[in-house]
Amino acid sequence: xxxxxxxxxxxxxxxxxxxxxxxxxxxxxxxxxxxxxxxxxxxxxxxxxxxxxxxxxxxxxxxxxxxxxx
Numbered sequence: 001x002x003x004x005x006x007x008x009x010x011x012x013x014x015x016x017x018x019x020x021x022x023x024x025x026x027x028x029x030x031x032x033x034x035x036x037x038x039x040x041x042x043x044x045x046x047x048x049x050x051x052x053x054x055x056x057x058x059x060x061x062x063x064x065x066x067x068x069x070x
Contacts, residue, residue, distance in 0.1 A: 006012050040050050 036047060036050055040047055
């Protein structure tokens, strides 16, 4: 938590919540990884961020039948 004061002298709190992460290892096709590196370089994002974006997009766009299986 970071504490700071506004112009009136009142104490203000800024609470920064951290996301929780778990490390996983995946084997992916070399051609796919090469395409992903190109995208990361063009967009200026990390490989982890691209994987996160892609997986979230895929999960949000699954057919309803697939989502109901579990």
